Amino acid sequence: MESGLGGRTALVTGGTRGIGFAIAQGLVGEGARVALLARTRDALDDAVARLGGDEVATGVVADLGDPGSVDAGVAAAAAWRNGLHVVVNCAGPPMQSGAVGDLDDDPWVDTFTTKAAGAVRVSRAAMAHLPDDGTGRVVNISGVTAASMIPNAGVTGMTNSAVQTFTKYLAAELAPRNILVNAVCPGMTLTEGWLQRAEAAAEAQGITRDAFFENMTAKLGIILGRWAQPAEIANVVVFLASDLASFVTGQTFIVDGGQAAKAI
Numbered sequence: 001m002e003s004g005l006g007g008r009t010a011l012v013t014g015g016t017r018g019i020g021f022a023i024a025q026g027l028v029g030e031g032a033r034v035a036l037l038a039r040t041r042d043a044l045d046d047a048v049a050r051l052g053g054d055e056v057a058t059g060v061v062a063d064l065g066d067p068g069s070v071d072a073g074v075a076a077a078a079a080w081r082n083g084l085h086v087v088v089n090c091a092g093p094p095m096q097s098g099a100v101g102d103l104d105d106d107p108w109v110d111t112f113t114t115k116a117a118g119a120v121r122v123s124r125a126a127m128a129h130l131p132d133d134g135t136g137r138v139v140n141i142s143g144v145t146a147a148s149m150i151p152n153a154g155v156t157g158m159t160n161s162a163v164q165t166f167t168k169y170l171a172a173e174l175a176p177r178n179i180l181v182n183a184v185c186p187g188m189t190l191t192e193g194w195l196q197r198a199e200a201a202a203e204a205q206g207i208t209r210d211a212f213f214e215n216m217t218a219k220l221g222i223i224l225g226r227w228a229q230p231a232e233i234a235n236v237v238v239f240l241a242s243d244l245a246s247f248v249t250g251q252t253f254i255v256d257g258g259q260a261a262k263a264i
């Protein structure tokens with residue numbers, strides 16, 4: 001089966017590491033060219049090099065918290081290869097921890113502004129650059145906290161729910177242009193960030209990092225009994241970005257090893 005992604009151009013926010021980098025790798029693997037958007041120039045340059053260099057990737061500095069910077073970043077990404085076919089809204093802050101009744105405004109505003117409002121800003125700026133010929137795609141990354149209760153993850157969960165609702169509205173708005181909009185809701189994923197956090201937490205608890213992940217897996221009830229590799233999330237994003245998903249829009253795909261399947 002042909003993905004049809006060869007020669008198309010994608011913008012991946014948060015593409016310098018973790019799930020976003022795996023998505024960029026997956027798209028490049030299908031022959032797409034990828035513009036990465038993040039705040040840190042060195043990390044962008046490093047990611048571009050790891051993807052294969054300037055022929056296949058470029059890096060754009062922008063902060064999703066700043067609308068002007070997003071507009072300029074998306075314009076630069078679209079100018080790179082004279083248009084965009086695919087937009088992946090992946091950038092987001094690490095999971096916020098705290099009871100919803102205890103946290104003050106800052107974590108709410110920061111998380112929502114970066115992730116949910118950021119996805120809106122990027123999509124809005126990119127819309128004019130997407131084609132009307134059936135190849136245009138927006139894929140938003142939400143998160144399992146919107147599908148399954150994780151203690152003290154309310155801020156992140158509500159933001160991820162907003163991303164999923166945004167996905168439905170945007171799908172309806174862009175359907176007349178034959179642009180498809182979907183979301184992927186990843187479960188717990190072994191990104192560099194989580195590996196570091198697990199290392200620190202394991203040390204504090206006097207256990208190994210593997211034991212930390214095993215305990216979390218059991219506590220969260222991930223029925224496949226393990227966390228995801230970033231590529232396992234990216235595979236679903238690549239499918240949605242491809243021609244193979246030509247009749248799919250307005251949906252959220254939960255890719256969580258069955259964590260949310262427990263709620264019937």
Ligand SMILES: NC(=O)c1ccc[n+]([C@@H]2O[C@H](COP(=O)([O-])OP(=O)(O)OC[C@H]3O[C@@H](n4cnc5c(N)ncnc54)[C@H](OP(=O)(O)O)[C@@H]3O)[C@@H](O)[C@H]2O)c1
Pocket residue numbers: 013014015016017018019020037038039040043062063064065090091092093094114115141142143144145185186187188189190191192193194
């Ligand atoms: N990892 C998981 O287990 C998991 C589970 C469910 C959902 N998710 C979701 O998946 C997405 C990726 O998660 P991840 O763990 O792979 O993230 P990550 O490794 O922490 O990477 C985050 C990426 O977003 C960029 N970024 C952060 N804030 C930004 C801002 N204000 N403006 C522009 N870029 C920004 C970062 O680059 P700079 O710092 O250089 O800007 C980086 O490229 C997030 O939306 C997250 O909520 C992750």
